[in-house]
Amino acid sequence: MTTQGRTVRLFLVDGTPTGLLTAEIMNWTGHVLVSSRSRLPDALRRDEAVRTGIYFLLGDDPDHPNRNRVYVGEGDNVGDRLRMHVKDPRKDFWSRAFIVTSKDQNLTKAHVRYLESRLVELMRAADRANLANGNEPSSKLLPESDIADMEYFLDQMQVVLPVVGFDFLRPKIAIPQAAGVNVPISPTSAIELFLVSKKHSIEARAVEQDGEVTVLKGSKATAKSGFAVNVCQALRDSLIQDGSLKPTTNPEVLEFTKDVLFSSPSAAAAVIFNRNSNGRTAWKLASTQQTLKEFQDAELMGDDGEHESISTPEPVDD
Numbered sequence: 001m002t003t004q005g006r007t008v009r010l011f012l013v014d015g016t017p018t019g020l021l022t023a024e025i026m027n028w029t030g031h032v033l034v035s036s037r038s039r040l041p042d043a044l045r046r047d048e049a050v051r052t053g054i055y056f057l058l059g060d061d062p063d064h065p066n067r068n069r070v071y072v073g074e075g076d077n078v079g080d081r082l083r084m085h086v087k088d089p090r091k092d093f094w095s096r097a098f099i100v101t102s103k104d105q106n107l108t109k110a111h112v113r114y115l116e117s118r119l120v121e122l123m124r125a126a127d128r129a130n131l132a133n134g135n136e137p138s139s140k141l142l143p144e145s146d147i148a149d150m151e152y153f154l155d156q157m158q159v160v161l162p163v164v165g166f167d168f169l170r171p172k173i174a175i176p177q178a179a180g181v182n183v184p185i186s187p188t189s190a191i192e193l194f195l196v197s198k199k200h201s202i203e204a205r206a207v208e209q210d211g212e213v214t215v216l217k218g219s220k221a222t223a224k225s226g227f228a229v230n231v232c233q234a235l236r237d238s239l240i241q242d243g244s245l246k247p248t249t250n251p252e253v254l255e256f257t258k259d260v261l262f263s264s265p266s267a268a269a270a271v272i273f274n275r276n277s278n279g280r281t282a283w284k285l286a287s288t289q290q291t292l293k294e295f296q297d298a299e300l301m302g303d304d305g306e307h308e309s310i311s312t313p314e315p316v317d318d
Contacts, residue, residue, distance in 0.1 A: 219272070245271075
């Protein structure tokens with residue numbers, strides 16, 4: 001089934017790209033207000049700030065480089081809740097606030113408590129940011145019709161958030177537990193990749209979708225160091241620190257202990273090789289043996305273009 005397009009209406013409140021921003025979707029009662037921390041006083045003077053709603057606080061995680069930290073909360077008056085958080089030293093991390101209310105003001109306390117609980121579930125499943133909430137919000141019971149309405153509300157939030165720069169709710173790529181080079185990946189837009197280096201005795205498997213790459217559990221990375229440049233060194237060190245990359249019986253090889261999401265093919269390759277690497281030429285399609293670059297270039301040419309002949313590539317040995 002083809003996904004229908006939809007319109008997201010963005011409004012720059014003061015006409016500048018770094019000021020207050022509102023976002024709406026046609027036929028959705030939700031209203032979104034985005035503010036930097038420095039502009040929060042202006043945001044709290046708006047009508048939305050005194051409504052019942054959900055809010056997110058987003059910033060860099062000081063304990064985990066290359067990861068964001070997010071706090072999700074709710075309140076009858078979101079402005080009052082945000083004023084409390086500004087004074088809380090445990091929440092000094094955040095730099096942007098995202099406030100979701102209802103244009104028809106029909107969100108109740110029970111509704112936003114349900115949304116908060118579901119949002120924490122979705123954030124944990126997506127694993128794109130570290131959750132700053134100390135307590136797990138309990139799921140609140142709602143009538144069946146209200147649950148259906150709130151799930152629709154959540155669906156629209158998941159569309160709007162990435163548009164305004166909040167991608168922590170985007171779901172992971174669905175990867176079968178027994179995924180292998182001959183096992184199709186769902187959804188169909190995902191591409192299964194592999195990377196092999198005889199020189200470093202490593203082999204890795206991954207799935208690419210929408211520019212992101214998920215390196216699969218069991219993939220190998222080099223333990224060697226001393227390379228000239230690795231722009232992803234902090235990310236690699238963080239993965240080793242949190243146990244996502246662990247030593248193996250081979251002192252020169254590390255292993256991924258879980259599926260790990262990377263923002264690009266090159267970031268994934270740089271972590272695996274422990275040096276800067278062009279991921280588009282390092283990764284190859286499991287189905288055709290093309291490099292990712294060859295595949296993407298052929299896709300750009302289209303059916304009417306002149307495609308170059310593709311030979312089976314050798315493993316990466318540089």
